Amino acid sequence: MHKTVMLTTAVDYLNPRPTIVIDGSPAPVWYLDATFGAGGHTRELLSRGCSVIALDFDEEAVNAGETNFAGEIKAGKLILSRANFAKLDEVLSSLEISPLFIAGALFDFGTNTDQLMSRKRGFSFLHDAPLDMRLDQRLAVTARDLLMALPESHLARMMAEYGNESLSRAIARAIVQERLEHGQDSFRSSQQLVDLIVRIKDRAGFKQSRGHTSRRLHPATKVFQALRIAVNDEIGNIERSLPKAFTSLCPGGRLVTISFHEGEDRVVKQFAREITRAKPVAAVLLTKKPLTPDETELRQNHRSRSAKMRVVEKI
Numbered sequence: 001m002h003k004t005v006m007l008t009t010a011v012d013y014l015n016p017r018p019t020i021v022i023d024g025s026p027a028p029v030w031y032l033d034a035t036f037g038a039g040g041h042t043r044e045l046l047s048r049g050c051s052v053i054a055l056d057f058d059e060e061a062v063n064a065g066e067t068n069f070a071g072e073i074k075a076g077k078l079i080l081s082r083a084n085f086a087k088l089d090e091v092l093s094s095l096e097i098s099p100l101f102i103a104g105a106l107f108d109f110g111t112n113t114d115q116l117m118s119r120k121r122g123f124s125f126l127h128d129a130p131l132d133m134r135l136d137q138r139l140a141v142t143a144r145d146l147l148m149a150l151p152e153s154h155l156a157r158m159m160a161e162y163g164n165e166s167l168s169r170a171i172a173r174a175i176v177q178e179r180l181e182h183g184q185d186s187f188r189s190s191q192q193l194v195d196l197i198v199r200i201k202d203r204a205g206f207k208q209s210r211g212h213t214s215r216r217l218h219p220a221t222k223v224f225q226a227l228r229i230a231v232n233d234e235i236g237n238i239e240r241s242l243p244k245a246f247t248s249l250c251p252g253g254r255l256v257t258i259s260f261h262e263g264e265d266r267v268v269k270q271f272a273r274e275i276t277r278a279k280p281v282a283a284v285l286l287t288k289k290p291l292t293p294d295e296t297e298l299r300q301n302h303r304s305r306s307a308k309m310r311v312v313e314k315i
Contacts, residue, residue: 003300004040004044005108005293005307006258006297006304006309007041008044009291010041010108011041011044011106013309013311014104014256016031016048016049016104017050017103018049018051020101020103020250020252022101022250027099028101029103029250030052030100030103031045031053031103031104031105032092032105032106033052033054034054034055034088034106035055035056036080037056037061037110039054039064039065041106042054042078043069046072046077051076051077051078052078053079053102054079054080055080055083055091056083057082057083057085057135062080062081065080079095084136084237085107085237085241085245086244088241088248089244092248102249102250102253103249103250103252103254104253104254104255104256105246105255105256106256106257106258107241107242107258109234109238109259109264110258110307111228120132121134122143122190123224123228124190124224125190125224126218127190129189129190130144130188131144131147131187131190131193132144134231135228136232141231142231143227143228144187146158147175147186147187147193148187152173152176153172155168155172155175156171158226158230159171159222159223159226162229162235163226163229165226167206171196171197171200171223174199175196178196190224193224201219229263235263235267238267238268242267242271243271246282246283246312250314251314251315252314254313255283255311255312255314256310257309259290259308259309265290265308272310272312276312282315283312285310285311287311290308290310291310291311
């Protein structure tokens with residue numbers, strides 16, 4: 001079951017409140033949950049009296065949310081939209097709310113555990129499934145499409161940049177060789193890719209866990225992560241969405257991000273640097289160093305171990 005990472009800390013930093021003072025009078029505000037997922041952060045915001053606009057491009061997540069939050073949606077406290085957060089400006093402009101004051105925006109870039117463990121879309125190396133990996137089924141390109149089409153150099157770069165895979169070149173070379181030898185029978189399932197990765201790493205003498213009970217990385221972890229990021233253009237979506245979210249905030253509004261790997265955090269750091277060093281200064285950094293889960297959360301949810309939270313406040 002999915003556990004929301006840094007739940008209380010993230011919502012606390014959003015400074016949740018139902019109204020703010022505009023021109024001397026109280027005005028209702030909204031909070032943007034750009035990565036709805038299982039609805040953990042949204043539920044916490046709602047419990048504190050806030051109104052929420054939530055986005056997710058996974059149809060299954062939105063359908064579940066419409067069921068689990070039916071009362072809040074009917075009451076007008078929650079607006080749930082199936083959309084990529086890179087298009088949040090279009091979603092906000094389509095709402096019949098005027099004036100629309102956004103007092104906080106939250107991005108949790110981690111993938112829902114329930115999605116990762118799905119046996120249907122090939123996210124997990126623990127279950128044999130078609131190599132799909134699309135979080136949004138409206139996307140055209142699957143993970144298998146990339147494996148079958150990308151040249152060796154592109155495959156190696158993708159695994160190195162998005163997964164920090166040290167054996168990216170050897171694995172890319174083996175993928176191309178597999179295509180040459182087996183043609184359209186290649187990579188019909190996730191297990192075929194797992195077997196190839198394990199074979200390469202065994203040759204290299206890697207001592208990594210193949211079981212799901214160990215906290216050491218499975219040999220296929222980094223390659224599967226890189227493929228998921230590439231299929232869903234996760235880094236590009238983050239780069240496009242952060243400026244839009246920041247622009248939507250009213251003065252004093254806060255932008256909270258939770259990253260889980262170096263590529264995501266690099267984009268967040270760069271954006272925070274730009275807006276806090278702009279002339280005139282557009283924001284202040286509330287977290288000089290990224291916040292991380294405390295020891296209790298790490299014990300209860302080892303998937304939180306790589307989480308880094310950063311917060312900026314709009315001036």
